[in-house]
Amino acid sequence: MAAQILSAIIVIIVGVGGCVAYFWGANKVLDLIFPSRGVKGEKAIDNLRKQAMIRPWLFIGPAMLVLVVYLIYPVIQTVYLSFHDRSGENFVGLSNYAWAFGDREFRSSILNNLLWLLVVPAACTFFGLIIAVLTDRIWWGAIAKSLIFLPLAISFVGASVIWKFIYEYRDAGQTQIGVLNAIVQALGGNPQFWISLPFWNNFFLMVILIWIQTGFAMVILSAALRGIPEETIEAAVIDGASPFQIFWKIMVPQIWGTIAVVWTTITILVLKVFDIVLTMTNGQWNSQVLANLMFDWMFRGGGDFGRGATIAVIIMLAVLPIMIWNIRQANRETGGH
Known part of the structure; x- marks a missing residue:
């Protein structure tokens, strides 16, 4: 453990120190090539102009590379x-x-991805919006938001391990250590191997991503709600509008653009979902998704680079239009076109 901590500290020092040294040195070299001090007249103005043109590329150049x-x-x-x-x-x-669209497992993966697309973005956005509205009305709202946002700091694999303990199944007669089965057994029901139930196991996996991403949706939508002018809300209250009417007819329309951005951002994430499925089921019991199928073909079963790359291209083509629309919508929201 000590070796890993020391290694991490060294990497941080070298990484941050290297960035600082690069930008300091690059600016020094630029000042030497095009000096502005000690130079008079048009030459100094021309050098300043050249520095202004080149300096941004010193910052974005490494990132572009x-x-x-x-x-x-x-x-x-x-x-x-x-x-x-x-x-x-x-x-x-x-x-x-041709193989991809004729393969049964590929078609099953597409259907599972579509199921994820229908449920996860809608659930995350809905719960995030409701929580954002409710937590703004209570004095301990900041604490509640912190707790709901916390799962976002956990890796997908870590979150999956946590939920594996919740769905854990032990044979009949044994003590159920899984939270869900323990509750079912306490209520007189029969424990189930939840993640092996075809079709329904997809929803049990979706719960993990909803648990993680609801915090993201809540934070973004909460910021958008605070941007709604107070005068609009006060006018609605004076006119006799109910809290429900204020929410659906005043708040939601004014933040619809932000809702769409949150929805599409989570949609892109869902199209690439991989870690949760790999950790929980590895695609077994009809829970396969495209990203996990790509991993299987690319790195397992002898490694078929052609078919693995084909699935990757299909995922990219599915994500690309949503990503472009998302960027345009985000630019529109911030006033940039």
Whole structure:
């Protein structure tokens, strides 16, 4: 443990120190190449203008390089591999895509993903909005928000392990250590192996992501609600509107853009969901999703680079239009077009 802590501290020091040294050194070099001090007239103005043009690139240049190396290139390589066989060497055209849409497990994964898309974004947004409204009305609302937001700080794998203990099943006659089965048994019911129940196990897995992401939705929507002018609410109260009418007819329409952004952000996350399924069921019992299927084909069963890359491309194509719309909507909300 001590070695890992020491290693982490060294990485932080080297990483932060390296960034500070880079930007300090880059600015020094820029000042030496285009000096503005000790230079008079048009030359000084011209050097300042050049510094202003170059300096932003000193900050975004490394980020752009990392983006190209670790994002743009992998996308191009993945598309390339999707047109090749399992070894990634022989061109096979669209045969991998034909296989995908003709494969039963792939179609089942799409249906499961669609089920996640229907339930998780709607549930997270709904619960986040309701909690944001309610917690603004109580004195201990900040504490409640902190507790609800806390699961977002937990990794998906960590959250899955927690929920595994909740869904834990022991054979009949044994003490049920799973919270859910213990409650069922206390009420006179029969314990169940919940995550192995076809169709319904998808909902048990969705609960984990809803538990994590509701805090995110709550924070964003709470900020949006506070941006609603008080005069609008007061006028509605004076006109005799009920709290329910104020909520649905005044609050919700004014933050609809933010609701849409939260919804689509969680939708993108759902399309890429992987960790929860891998940790809880590994795609067994008809709980497979596209990202986990991609992992199976790419790194298991001998490693089929062509089919794994094909599934990755399909996920990317599904995410891309939602992401573009989300960015445009976010820009519109902040006033940038």
